[in-house]
Amino acid sequence: MRHLGALPRSAQGRKSKRRFALRAKALCNKAECANDRLPPSEEPFCPQRVKRDRCAFGGQMADRDADTRKDDLRTGTPFWVRTSNSTVSGEVSLNVDHAEVIVVGAGISGALVAEALTARGRSVLVIDRRPPVRGSTPASTAMIQHEIDVPLTKLQRQIGTAKANAAWRRSAKAVNDLVDLVDALRIDCAMERKPALYLAGDQMGKRALKAEAEARRAIGIEAEYLTAAQLADEYGMDRTGAIRSVASASANPAQLTAGLLTRAIKRGAKVISPVEITDMAELPGGVALATRQGEVVTADHVVFCTGYEHLPQMQTSAHHVTSTWALASKPLKRLPEWMTQTIVWEASDPYLYFRTDASGRIIAGGEDEDAATTNSDPDKLQRKAVIIARKLRDLTGVDIGKPAYTWSAPFSVTTDGLPIFDTVPGFSRVHTVMGFGGNGITFSVIGAQIIAARIAGKRDPDQEIFSYR
Numbered sequence: 001m002r003h004l005g006a007l008p009r010s011a012q013g014r015k016s017k018r019r020f021a022l023r024a025k026a027l028c029n030k031a032e033c034a035n036d037r038l039p040p041s042e043e044p045f046c047p048q049r050v051k052r053d054r055c056a057f058g059g060q061m062a063d064r065d066a067d068t069r070k071d072d073l074r075t076g077t078p079f080w081v082r083t084s085n086s087t088v089s090g091e092v093s094l095n096v097d098h099a100e101v102i103v104v105g106a107g108i109s110g111a112l113v114a115e116a117l118t119a120r121g122r123s124v125l126v127i128d129r130r131p132p133v134r135g136s137t138p139a140s141t142a143m144i145q146h147e148i149d150v151p152l153t154k155l156q157r158q159i160g161t162a163k164a165n166a167a168w169r170r171s172a173k174a175v176n177d178l179v180d181l182v183d184a185l186r187i188d189c190a191m192e193r194k195p196a197l198y199l200a201g202d203q204m205g206k207r208a209l210k211a212e213a214e215a216r217r218a219i220g221i222e223a224e225y226l227t228a229a230q231l232a233d234e235y236g237m238d239r240t241g242a243i244r245s246v247a248s249a250s251a252n253p254a255q256l257t258a259g260l261l262t263r264a265i266k267r268g269a270k271v272i273s274p275v276e277i278t279d280m281a282e283l284p285g286g287v288a289l290a291t292r293q294g295e296v297v298t299a300d301h302v303v304f305c306t307g308y309e310h311l312p313q314m315q316t317s318a319h320h321v322t323s324t325w326a327l328a329s330k331p332l333k334r335l336p337e338w339m340t341q342t343i344v345w346e347a348s349d350p351y352l353y354f355r356t357d358a359s360g361r362i363i364a365g366g367e368d369e370d371a372a373t374t375n376s377d378p379d380k381l382q383r384k385a386v387i388i389a390r391k392l393r394d395l396t397g398v399d400i401g402k403p404a405y406t407w408s409a410p411f412s413v414t415t416d417g418l419p420i421f422d423t424v425p426g427f428s429r430v431h432t433v434m435g436f437g438g439n440g441i442t443f444s445v446i447g448a449q450i451i452a453a454r455i456a457g458k459r460d461p462d463q464e465i466f467s468y469r
Contacts (some may be wrong), residue, residue: 001097075376076407078138078254079328079363086187086254087133088269090126094291097271098298099125101455102289104277105305106130107137108253108441109433111260112448113303115181118267120151120452121400125297126261126269131278136307139409141326141363142253142441143343143355145196146172147245150417151204151347152215158416163465165219167418170462172221172247172349174445179249181445187259189251190358194343196248199239201230202346206241209347213243235338237395239346248343250355253441272382278288282427291408301455304424304432305444308412311432313424319436323375323386324411326365329400335360340397352391362400364388368411375408382406412436421450422468431455 080086090106101117103110106128117124128135148171149156155164200206209225216223224244226234230244261271279290286300304311308321335356345353354364358401376382385406393399394458413436415421420434431454433447450460 008118019428022457063105069118075378075409076381077311077405078210078326079144079361079405080138080252080254081134082405083252083255085258086138086252087131088258088265088271090132090273092272092274094127094272094275094293094295094297096125096147096270096272096297099123100300101125102127102287102299102302103166103295103305104128104302105135105307106132106257106261106271106273107135107307108140108257108260108302109305109307109435109444109447110269111257111264112444113305113433113451114264114269115185115260116448116452117455118168118264118269121458124264124269125299126264126271127275127277128271128273130272132261132271133254135255135309136409139326139407140252140253140441141353141365142256143196143345143353143439144175144178144249144251144441145343145345145439146175146221146247146442147196147198147345148414148417151208151212152219152221153208153212153418156215159418159465166462167465168216168221169219170446170465171439173440174442174449175247175249177449178442178445182256182259185259185263187256187263189253189255189259191249191251191256192358193246193249194341194355195237195244195246196343196345197226198243198245199237199344199346201239201243201346201351203351204347209241209243212361216243216245235335235342236397250343250357251441252357257443266434275379280427280430283419287429301429301431303451304430305453307434307440308410308436310434311424313426314420314432314434314468316469319412319414320370321372321410321412321421323369323371323373323408324365324389325367325375325381325408326363327385327388327400327403328405329362329364330404331360331450332398332400333360335398336396339398351397352388354392361404362392362398364392366391375410381408384408413438419447419466420468421447421463421466423454424469 100123103114103126106126110126114124114126200209213223213225220461226242228240247311276292277289278292281288286298287302288298340356343355350367352366356362367387373403385403389400417437419436424430424432433444433452450463453460
């Protein structure tokens with residue numbers, strides 16, 4: 001699942017800058033009285049530094065623009081936005097001056113972070129320039145997998161055995177953590193545990209898959225290699241081999257996100273939109289944010305969960321934006337029983353992936369292109385939908401006819417297949433969750449756990465694996 005311009009240079013813009021400076025100064029004064037409330041991991045309060053920073057700000061201490069990258073997050077209509085309880089009714093007026101934590105982004109990453117923080121008793125403000133759950137989250141097919149885009153055997157060579165093993169184990173744990181969380185909070189989002197099939201393709205043949213399955217089992221992740229004969233007998237698909245694993249699930253991503261936000265709201269969080277952040281400044285007492293409308297709000301910490309519309313400070317050669325396409329069929333009868341209970345994807349480029357929902361719809365996707373904007377072409381969307389449906393029919397024998405829904409979206413990938421969760425370079429109180437990769441929901445669970453621990457002054461044992469790079 002996937003920035004920084006200045007405020008307008010008008011009189012209103014200059015007025016906003018002055019107000020922003022005054023609020024940042026007040027933040028410094030607040031810090032002088034609040035050092036005993038800072039998490040133990042943070043730098044101790046220093047009165048001399050506060051005076052130096054306040055003086056510097058008054059003499060044009062540089063504030064940082066915080067206008068994130070802007071993308072058309074999807075083309076077409078994802079099925080999930082047509083389902084009930086797929087958004088929340090947030091407030092429209094920014095009537096809050098301060099929160100312990102401001103979460104920028106009301107998609108799945110922001111919802112998981114808000115839930116994790118409110119569970120710890122934090123006061124949380126969630127803001128988004130779009131309505132809640134109407135960014136890139138509904139473009140997900142919500143195949144909630146532990147399997148990382150980069151196979152374990154390859155990742156071990158790429159980043160080292162210990163880190164690769166830890167990343168894969170943490171991903172498997174995150175799937176179980178999410179299913180358990182949904183059960184505990186009683187979120188109605190069609191969450192269902194399902195096994196996953198990883199089919200041989202042009203990127204990994206039967207020998208590579210067999211070695212991959214052995215590597216996973218060696219680190220405690222259940223994985224069963226299926227021969228071509230077993231695959232044909234149990235699933236009726238013609239491939240040279242496959243890996244069957246159990247630590248996966250599927251859900252309605254919009255209902256999942258809305259359910260998490262609803263729980264956070266019940267604990268006292270506020271969700272407000274549309275609000276667009278354009279500037280931020282960090283001082284010893286916290287962080288000040290300015291909006292496009294000239295409002296100013298402060299927080300002890302800020303977490304950017306803006307997906308592919310990330311802060312420009314986070315742009316590196318380690319990740320880039322690509323394009324992906326997806327469809328949902330009408331409800332189908334007489335589907336093979338295995339298809340209603342299994343998630344399927346393949347070791348090919350481009351690759352096909354699919355799942356079903358409880359009504360018998362097939363949700364399928366793939367045909368990714370290594371280009372950031374081709375997903376916005378409506379004609380290409382229709383062509384890609386035809387290709388996806390044909391590949392699905394050729395593989396499974398199931399003809400879905402004309403898709404009921406088609407959509408496309410940008411999709412960020414990293415060179416190692418791992419997400420990025422870290423404090424933004426140049427800051428100590430501004431954090432980001434970038435759940436890049438094919439299993440963004442799973443990664444966002446990990447990101448919420450790591451960032452919530454960091455804000456609490458605690459160290460997550462896996463935080464270096466997912467750090468800024």
